[in-house]
Amino acid sequence: xxxxxxxxxxxxxxxxxxxxxxxxxxxxxxxxxxxxxxxxxxxxxxxxxxxxxxxxxxxxxxxxxxxxxxxxxxxxxxxxxxxxxxxxxxxxxxxxxxxxxxxxxxxxxxxxxxxxxxxxxxxxxxxxxxxxxxxxxxxxxxxxxxxxxxxxxxxxxxxxxxxxxxxxxxxxxxxxxxxxxxxxxxxxxxxxxxxxxxxxxxxxxxxxxxxxxxxxxxxxxxxxxxxxxxxxxxxxxxxxxxxxxxxxxxxxxxxxxxxxxxxxxxxxxxxxxxxxxxxxxxxxxxxxxxxxxxxxxxxxxxxxxxxxxxxxxxxxxxxxxxxxxxxxxxxxxxxxxxxxxxxxxxxxxxxxxxxxxxxxxxxxxxxxxxxxxxxxxxxxxxxxxxxxxxxxxxxxxxxxxxxxxxxxxxxxxxxxxxxxxxxxxxxxxxxxxxxxxxxxxxxxxxxxxxxxxxxxx
Amino acid sequence: xxxxxxxxxxxxxxxxxxxxxxxxxxxxxxxxxxxxxxxxxxxxxxxxxxxxxxxxxxxxxxxxxxxxxxxxxxxxxxxxxxxxxxxxxxxxxxxxxxxxxxxxxxxxxxxxxxxxxxxxxxxxxxxxxxxxxxxxxxxxxxxxxxxxxxxxxxxxxxxxxxxxxxxxxxxxxxxxxxxxxxxxxxxxxxxxxxxxxxxxxxxxxxxxxxxxxxxxxxxxxxxxxxxxxxxxxxxxxxxxxxxxxxxxxxxxxxxxxxxxxxxxxxxxxxxxxxxxxxxxxxxxxxxxxxxxxxxxxxxxxx
Numbered sequence: 001x002x003x004x005x006x007x008x009x010x011x012x013x014x015x016x017x018x019x020x021x022x023x024x025x026x027x028x029x030x031x032x033x034x035x036x037x038x039x040x041x042x043x044x045x046x047x048x049x050x051x052x053x054x055x056x057x058x059x060x061x062x063x064x065x066x067x068x069x070x071x072x073x074x075x076x077x078x079x080x081x082x083x084x085x086x087x088x089x090x091x092x093x094x095x096x097x098x099x100x101x102x103x104x105x106x107x108x109x110x111x112x113x114x115x116x117x118x119x120x121x122x123x124x125x126x127x128x129x130x131x132x133x134x135x136x137x138x139x140x141x142x143x144x145x146x147x148x149x150x151x152x153x154x155x156x157x158x159x160x161x162x163x164x165x166x167x168x169x170x171x172x173x174x175x176x177x178x179x180x181x182x183x184x185x186x187x188x189x190x191x192x193x194x195x196x197x198x199x200x201x202x203x204x205x206x207x208x209x210x211x212x213x214x215x216x217x218x219x220x221x222x223x224x225x226x227x228x229x230x231x232x233x234x235x236x237x238x239x240x241x242x243x244x245x246x247x248x249x250x251x252x253x254x255x256x257x258x259x260x261x262x263x264x265x266x267x268x269x270x271x272x273x274x275x276x277x278x279x280x281x282x283x284x285x286x287x288x289x290x291x292x293x294x295x296x297x298x299x300x301x302x303x304x305x306x307x308x309x310x311x312x313x314x315x316x317x318x319x320x321x322x323x324x325x326x327x328x329x330x331x332x333x334x335x336x337x338x339x340x341x342x343x344x345x346x347x348x349x350x351x352x353x354x355x356x357x358x359x360x361x362x363x364x365x366x367x368x369x370x371x372x373x374x375x376x377x378x379x380x381x382x383x384x385x386x387x388x389x390x391x392x393x394x395x396x397x398x399x400x401x402x403x404x405x406x407x408x409x410x411x412x413x414x415x416x417x418x419x420x421x422x423x424x425x426x427x428x429x430x431x432x433x434x435x436x437x438x439x440x441x442x443x444x445x446x447x448x449x450x451x452x453x454x455x456x457x
Numbered sequence: 458x459x460x461x462x463x464x465x466x467x468x469x470x471x472x473x474x475x476x477x478x479x480x481x482x483x484x485x486x487x488x489x490x491x492x493x494x495x496x497x498x499x500x501x502x503x504x505x506x507x508x509x510x511x512x513x514x515x516x517x518x519x520x521x522x523x524x525x526x527x528x529x530x531x532x533x534x535x536x537x538x539x540x541x542x543x544x545x546x547x548x549x550x551x552x553x554x555x556x557x558x559x560x561x562x563x564x565x566x567x568x569x570x571x572x573x574x575x576x577x578x579x580x581x582x583x584x585x586x587x588x589x590x591x592x593x594x595x596x597x598x599x600x601x602x603x604x605x606x607x608x609x610x611x612x613x614x615x616x617x618x619x620x621x622x623x624x625x626x627x628x629x630x631x632x633x634x635x636x637x638x639x640x641x642x643x644x645x646x647x648x649x650x651x652x653x654x655x656x657x658x659x660x661x662x663x664x665x666x667x668x669x670x671x672x673x674x675x676x677x678x679x680x681x682x683x684x685x686x687x688x689x690x691x692x693x694x695x696x697x698x699x700x701x702x703x704x705x706x707x708x709x710x711x712x713x714x715x716x717x718x719x720x721x722x723x724x725x726x727x728x729x730x731x732x733x734x735x736x737x738x739x740x741x742x743x744x745x746x747x748x749x750x751x752x753x754x755x756x757x758x759x
Contacts, residue, residue, distance in 0.1 A: 114508050128506075131725045135507030223616065224703055284592025286706050287616035292591060301593055421724040433707040436616075 060090030065359040066117035068098045068107055070124035073310065074177070074380040079121075081375060082367050089366070093359060111137055116351035118360040121176060123346035129165070129173055130418050132349070138172040139350040144361060145171055150369045159370065159386050161406055162343045165418050166250050174364060175345035175416065178385040179309040180402055181231030182341070183331050188324040189300060197328065201240075201271060204331040208280045211303045219275065220302030222293045223286035223435075226428035231417075232306020234431060236330035236340040237268035239414050244338050246414035253419050255456055260448035269434065269441035271332055276435055286436055298323065304331075308344055312398045313381050325398050329405050339411040345385065345418075426451035492738070498731040505727030517732035527733070530713045531740070536622055537629060537712070538690045538744070542683055544630045545637055549682070552634070553641035554667060558653075568642070572635035579632070583700025586628040590614040590701075615702050621710045625701050629694070637682045644675040673754075680752045684745050691741045713737045 069079050076099055087095055098107065098117055104126035110116055116137065122129050132138050145164060148156045157163065161178045164171040190197060195211060198204035208218035222228040235249065242248040242264035251259045259265070275281060282302050285293060294315055297305040305311075312325045319325075330340040348367075350360040373386035377395040383403065390403050405411050419427070430447045433439045439447070499517055503510040521527050552571060556564045574582065589597045592613045602610040614624040648670065656666050672679075695714030698704060704711040704719060711719075713733060721730030 108506060111506065112508050126722075128725065131504055131506055135504055135509070137507065224705055226705075283611060284613050284616065287590070287592060287613050287702070289587070292587070295595075296593055422726075425719070425724055429705075429707045432705060436706060438707065 061093045061359045061362060063356050063359065064094045064096065065119070065356050065363070066096040066098060067119045067121075067363070068103060068117040069121035070103050070127065071099050071101050072124045073313075074382060078372075078376050078379045081379070082372055086363055086366050090359075114353050116353055118354040118356050119348065119350055119363055121346070121348050122173065123177070128421060129347055129349075130420055133167050133172045134420070137352055139352045139354065139357065140170055140172060141174065141350065142169075142171045145174060148361075148365050150365050152369055154369075156365065156368045159368070161383075161385050161387055161413060162345055163415060165347070165416060166254065168254055173347035173349040174368075175343075175385045176348045176367075177346040178383045179344045180329060180341045180406070181228075181235070181306065181308055181344060182402075183232055183328045184297070184305050184307050184311055185303055185326055185328070186300070186323050187326040188322055190303075195303070197326070198331050199328075200335045200337065201332050202335055205275070205278065205280075208275075208303075209278070212280060216300065217282035217302040218280040219304045220282040220288070220293050220296050221285045221306050222288055222290045223432060224289040226432050227424075228290065228308075229306050229435075230427055230431055231308065231342050231344065233332065234268065234272060235342045235414070235417055237271050237332035238265055239340040239342070239412065240330065240333040240337060241265070241267040241271070244333070244340065244412050246340070246412050249342075249414045249417050253415070253417055255420065255423065255452040257452070257456075258449070260452060261442075261445035266441055266445065268332065269444055272431075272434065273441060276437070281435065286432060309398060309402055310382065312396060327398050327401055327405075329402075329411060339405065341406060341411055341413045343413065343416045345416040420455040422455050423448065423451045495731045495734050498728055499735050501728045503728045504725040505721060505730075506725060510728075513728070517729045520729060521732060521736065526708050526711055526716055527713075527736075529708060530711045530716045533622055533710060534691055534694060534712045534740075537626060537694055538687050540626050541629055541633060541690055542686050544626075545633045545686055546679065546682060548630070549634050549637040549641055550679070552638045553645055554671065556638075557642055557645045558663075558671070568639070571638055574632040575635040577632070579696045580700060582628050582632050583697060587615075587701060590624055592616070616706055618709045621702060621706075625697060625710060628701075629690075629697055633686065637686075640678055640682060641675055644678040645671060648674050676754055683752065684748055687744055687748060688741055691737060691744065713740075
């Protein structure tokens with residue numbers, strides 16, 4: 001009797017364990033949050049033409065020149081292409097390519113020992129631009145960038161979409177990849193349901209209420225990685241609340257005292273609180289990683305999602321039929337105000353201890369041309385930080401839509417918010433605490449001011 | 458034959474040295490050096506990426522005292538330690554006894570099934586359980602609970618302070634049972650059947666047999682299990698935390714290991730991270746020493 005009871009209990013337990021195991025097997029893929037694109041190299045014909053760097057002498061540069069670049073979602077086709085062209089122009093220069101997906105970790109000992117490469121593309125896990133600047137690893141490029149021109153005689157800063165990050169009045173890097181955060185939705189589904197595309201905060205709230213009434217979560221985000229909602233919603237709200245003046249982002253990045261408690265920031269957070277209190281944010285979002293939230297979005301469990309321009313490429317294998325991605329740079333501005341683009345960038349820089357800084361500078365000028373920007377868009381599916389005409393290129397529709405926004409007068413391009421890693425952590429933790437009603441906007445400000453004060457020391 | 462006693466002794470020492478030296482060198486290079494190096498770094502302010510390290514004495518340790526997240530992390534670590542020890546041991550002992558003493562059929566099959574979670578990579582376990590806890594109707598747990606309620610259940614298991622740590626505990630226990638079950642089964646099978654027969658003739662119930670024969674005779678293995686669970690939890694919870702919540706929301710599920718990683722590799726304070734490493738080492742040592750004391754029982758010889 002006793003044994004039998006124990007046995008059935010045991011069987012029930014085992015059943016529960018196996019069942020839970022099987023049930024869980026329905027998991028989908030788990031991709032890294034890195035911006036990824038698979039649109040690799042489609043013949044890069046006819047671009048040889050312009051030979052950059054007008055530094056006379058048919059012999060070109062000499063000596064050794066080492067380039068470190070991370071190979072991730074954007075691949076290495078473009079890098080091999082531009083380095084090949086640079087080599088043709090400087091046949092006597094011995095170019096060494098140090099590249100790979102783990103390159104940041106592999107090269108770290110050399111950076112620590114003071115034997116870095118000459119030129120570096122800062123991207124991927126284990127790399128952090130602000131930290132490299134703090135550690136005095138990068139060369140001050142402020143003066144150089146002011147006068148730098150490419151082979152077509154254009155000034156680099158004139159043709160750049162995003163300006164170099166400002167570190168207390170100095171520049172150490174030049175953004176190479178340009179992308180924008182924004183709000184994504186399914187255009188076809190919206191049309192079918194009769195929901196209007198929001199153009200400002202008022203219409204965003206109105207259509208979200210309508211969506212909620214129909215039983216769909218209006219807004220989902222990636223709570224485990226809060227930088228998605230910071231980039232796609234909060235930061236653009238701050239710029240809009242500052243009357244569309246994007247300089248507030250630079251003031252935040254330079255950790256100006258009191259900036260996180262300033263009136264525009266509080267006003268922006270107040271709007272976030274309005275969205276929160278209206279119950280427009282999916283209650284489960286706080287526990288979702290990017291795969292979860294993006295799958296929910298694709299399955300029409302939520303209408304809007306904050307994300308970066310890589311989203312369409314990243315999810316390309318899982319997009320249901322008839323799904324039509326569309327992109328709005330920002331939804332937090334007042335009626336009639338300009339859109340705000342909050343960019344994310346990946347930069348290139350020259351090592352402070354570069355052995356051949358001349359070659360590094362020449363290479364930097366060499367790669368920032370419109371032709372190479374078109375090549376970049378075609379080879380990577382992403383946007384290079386150069387105002388180029390992509391209409392006739394093979395870049396994807398979302399990228400083209402985005403480029404149209406960037407070229408329009410009705411949009412402000414903010415600088416990328418690159419802050420000290422501790423303050424970045426505080427930004428991410430605090431927005432989740434705010435969305436979870438654990439803290440008020442004022443307490444958000446307190447936390448950030450505290451983190452900024454500690455980082456200023 | 459002709460060898461002198463001295464050369465014999467020399468050869469003997471060489472022989473012994475031949476075993477000790479490689480081990481000692483490996484130990485020094487792989488264990489001792491990194492540990493001492495970590496201790497050394499913990500006295501510096503160093504980003505982990507720069508060539509400059511500045512000596513700051515005990516500042517990293519002072520900072521630890523003021524850091525609220527350290528408190529949360531220690532609490533969460535011991536929460537996991539306590540409940541993992543209690544639940545894993547209770548369930549593993551129960552299953553081990555059930556599969557050895559209760560004449561269940563197909564014990565081999567059950568053994569394989571129950572051991573199975575141990576063979577799955579922790580990464581897979583994390584992903585599987587994230588799907589179980591998914592707050593929307595993809596999530597197994599909420600979908601299952603919704604069968605019994607009129608309104609669909611939408612609990613955000615990993616997103617609320619009061620459920621997050623319990624939700625992380627479940628897969629940790631689930632994945633741990635198998636190994637300790639096998640360990641205890643082996644111990645139980647070593648107990649001579651005659652002891653149980655004699656006890657049965659004397660009228661001892663199953664419960665009394667368990668309490669007075671099984672437990673005392675497998676106590677050594679239980680002790681090893683407890684200490685092993687404690688040490689692996691304090692050192693290794695990092696992985697499951699990172700897979701399930703990354704320490705969030707708002708650091709509420711941070712453990713010392715995950716916080717060390719975040720501080721060192723995401724916030725670039727390698728010195729402070731090393732100090733946290735020293736804290737983990739110290740706490741693990743103290744805990745296992747105390748446990749060794751507490752669990753001391755007279756070893757019963759068969």
